[in-house]
Amino acid sequence: MQMKQESFQALQQYTAQVESLYNSLRSFKHDYSNILLTLYEYIDTRDMDGLASYFTRNILPLTKQLDPQNAHITRLSNLxxxxxxxxxxxxxxxxxxxxxxxxxxxxxxxxxxxxxxxxxxxxxxxxxxxxxxxxxxxxxxxxxxxxxxxxxxxxxxxxxxxxxxxxxxxxxxxxxxxxxxxxxxxxxxxxxxxxxxxxxxxxxxxxxxxxxxxxxxxxx
The missing domain is CATH 3.30.565.10 (Histidine kinase-like ATPase, C-terminal domain)
Structure with missing residues (x-):
C-alpha cells in the first residue's frame, strides 16, 4: 500500500510537470505569429544590425519561458x-x-x-x-x-x-x-x-x- 501511494504521488508530480510544459508551449505558440511580425520591418528595410540587436534583446529571452527541467521530465514518457x-x-x-x-x-x-x-x-x-x-x-x-x-x-x-x-x-x-x-x-x-x-x-x-x-x- 505504501509503494502504491508513493507511486501515485510520483505520477501526480510527473503529470503536473508535463502539464506545466504544455501550457508554456501553448502560450508560446499563441504569441509566435505576432513575434514573427515584429521582425518584418527590420527585414523589409534590410536593417540587419537593428534585427540582430532586436533579436538579442527581445526574442532570445523568450526561450527562458520553456523550462528545460520540465522538458527533461517529459522524456520519461518512454518509460x-x-x-x-x-x-x-x-x-x-x-x-x-x-x-x-x-x-x-x-x-x-x-x-x-x-x-x-x-x-x-x-x-x-x-x-x-x-x-x-x-x-x-x-x-x-x-x-x-x-x-x-x-x-x-x-x-x-x-x-x-x-x-x-x-x-x-x-x-x-x-x-x-x-x-x-x-x-x-x-x-x-x-x-x-x-x-x-x-x-x-x-x-x-x-x-x-x-x-x-x-x-x-x-x-x-
Whole structure:
C-alpha cells in the first residue's frame, strides 16, 4: 500500500510537470505569429544590425519561458513500466529541486525488462540516491539518466559529478565501504548481492575525470 501511494504521488508530480510544459508551449505558440511580425520591418528595410540587436534583446529571452527541467521530465514518457517510472520520476524531481542539472534520455519506449522489476527498482534507486548525494558535494552538480535499448540488451546509463575520495572502484560493493563516514556503504553492497542472483546482468562502474558512471546491462 505504501509503494502504491508513493507511486501515485510520483505520477501526480510527473503529470503536473508535463502539464506545466504544455501550457508554456501553448502560450508560446499563441504569441509566435505576432513575434514573427515584429521582425518584418527590420527585414523589409534590410536593417540587419537593428534585427540582430532586436533579436538579442527581445526574442532570445523568450526561450527562458520553456523550462528545460520540465522538458527533461517529459522524456520519461518512454518509460512504460509504472513501478520504475514512479521511482525515477520522484528521484529526478527531487534532484531538480535540490538544484542539480539533470539530463534524461530514453531512446524508445521501454515496456519490459528481463529481470524482476522490484530488483531493478532497488538497484536504480540506490544508484540515483548515491548520484544525487555525490553531485550535491560538487560546485556544479550534474547528473544524467539514460536508457538505451538494443536488439538483445537494455542499458541503464547513469552519471553524476563527484569529488574523488580515492576509494577503489573494486571496493565499493563491500559492506561498510563508503566516503560518507561510518555505518554507511550498504547500498552498493545490496546492489552486488542482487546482481549475483542473475546471470544476464553486467555492471560497469568507472570514473572519467570528475564524472562517476554506473552502466547496468540487462541482456535478453
Amino acid at each position: 512504460n513500466i509504472v513501478e520504475l517510472k514512479s521511482m525515477v520520476t520522484a528521484k529526478i524531481i527531487y534532484a531538480q529541486e535540490m538544484g542539480i542539472d539533470v539530463s534524461v534520455e530514453i531512446n524508445q519506449p521501454l515496456n519490459r525488462v528481463n529481470m524482476d522489476i522490484i530488483d531493478l527498482v532497488r538497484i536504480l534507486g540506490i544508484f540515483l540516491d548515491n548520484a544525487i548525494e555525490a553531485a550535491l558535494e560538487t560546485d556544479i552538480p550534474k547528473m544524467s539518466f539514460v536508457i538505451i535499448q538494443e536488439d538483445k540488451e537494455t542499458v541503464f546509463f547513469m552519471t553524476n559529478s563527484f569529488i574523488d575520495h580515492h576509494l577503489q572502484i573494486s571496493e565499493l560493493s563491500r559492506a561498510g565501504t563508503s566516503s560518507k563516514g561510518s555505518r554507511r556503504g550498504i547500498g552498493l553492497y545490496n546492489v552486488a548481492q542482487i546482481i549475483s542472483h542473475y546471470d544476464n546482468l553486467f555492471l560497469d562502474t568507472h570514473t572519467q575525470g570528475d564524472t562517476f558512471m554506473q552502466v547496468l546491462h540487462i541482456y535478453a
